[in-house]
Amino acid sequence: MMASVKSSSEKKKTMISIVGPTAIGKTALAIQLAQHFGTEIISADSRQFFKEMAIGTAKPSTAELATAKHHFIDSHTITELFSTGDFEIEGLKKLEEVFQNHDQSIMVGGSGLYVNALINGLDEMPDVDLSIREKLNKQLEDEGLAVIQNQLAELDPEYFERVDQQNPQRMIRGLEVFLSTGQKLSSMLSATKKDRPFNIIKIGLNTDRAVLYNRINSRVDQMMADGLLDEVKSLLPFRKYNALNTVGYSELFDYLDGKHSLEDAIAAIKQNTRRFAKRQLTWFRRDEEINWFEPDQSTEIIDFIERKITEK
Incomplete structure (x- = not known):
């Protein structure tokens, strides 16, 4: 796959991967890098694939989407199953298209399984006993x-x-x-790494935990101000779909069911988002190839990437 990306006389193309916890500023950096390198963005955020989920997934705004071409945002509907294996296949095809016209591409997202699928590939998953799935x-x-x-x-x-x-x-x-x-x-998730016909530069964003948690809390407040509750109400008929079994939606479904107050639901969203951010960092910190920066170090990040591209 992607044999056309590189000829014997050409240098390999480069994918720049941006990862980190939610609310850290990955979208802003991805757009800045896409503009600097004149290229396009592959989203690896498993919740931003779905057209019906906008506010609660912190998708790039209409203005942000207009500043750089994005792929895999609003690309599917919540009634579709879009697995990590599907993302690996479709993501590689999209990268091949991007590399036809650009030397670099940007991948950005905090969904570790999906990032891993595009960078390392997935092992063949074993068949499971469907009776066990049904029982669970x-x-x-x-x-x-x-x-x-x-x-x-x-x-x-x-x-x-x-x-x-x-x-x-x-x-x-x-x-x-x-x-x-x-x-x-x-x-089974990363027992073997598949060879990719492009170079990969890994950038991670992180900051002081208290600062990150304040950013998360502020983002949740902004989501509520932007109409997250109304968005969740509009999705009530689809609540059984897996895409909606996620932070920011589950808590408000519980509120609408009368299980707790709106104040408690908002507090739960903040707490569960902070826990999710902690798990994201646990995942990404295991990868020693990630080069970590603060979210306000965009100039340093660009300089670092330029050096790495030259070295490769």
Whole structure:
């Protein structure tokens, strides 16, 4: 795949990967880099794929989207299943198109599984016993997510710590693989790296935890001011779809069900988003190839990337 990206007389193309926790400023940096290098952006945020989810996913604004061409934003509907394997295949095809006209591309997102799929590729996932999946889905319906979470935390703690614990499909996926094969899903995610016909420069953004948490809390307040509750109300008919089993939506569905107050729901969104950011950092810090910067160091980041491209 992508054999046309490079001829024997050409240097390899370069994909610049930008990762980090939610609310750290990845979108702003990606746009700045896309403008600097005159290229396009591949989004690796698994929630921004879906057209129906806008405010709660912190998608780039209309103005931001107009400043640089983005791919995989509003590309699917919540009624579609768009897996990491699908993203690997479609993402590589899109990269090939971008590299026809540009020497660099930008990938940005905080969804570790999707970033990993495009950079390292996915191992072949084993077949699972569908009766086990059915049993787990029934258990989820009857006993709630906490029971599933506790089982997974015991059987595959590495996977449990690395993914969105509020996402029932992710939790059940980890459990069904272990119960079907006796192998941990965490051991399959990056056991082998596929060769890619382009260079990869990895940039990570992070800052002081208190500063990050304040940014998260402020973003949630802004989402509510922008109409997140109305967005969630409009999605009530689709609430069973997996895309909506995520932070910012689940808590407000619970509020609409009368399970707690709006104030408590907003506090839960902030708390769960902070926990999610912590898991994102745990995931990305395992990758020693990531070069870490503060979000206000865009000049230093551009200089660093320019040097790396020259070296390669």
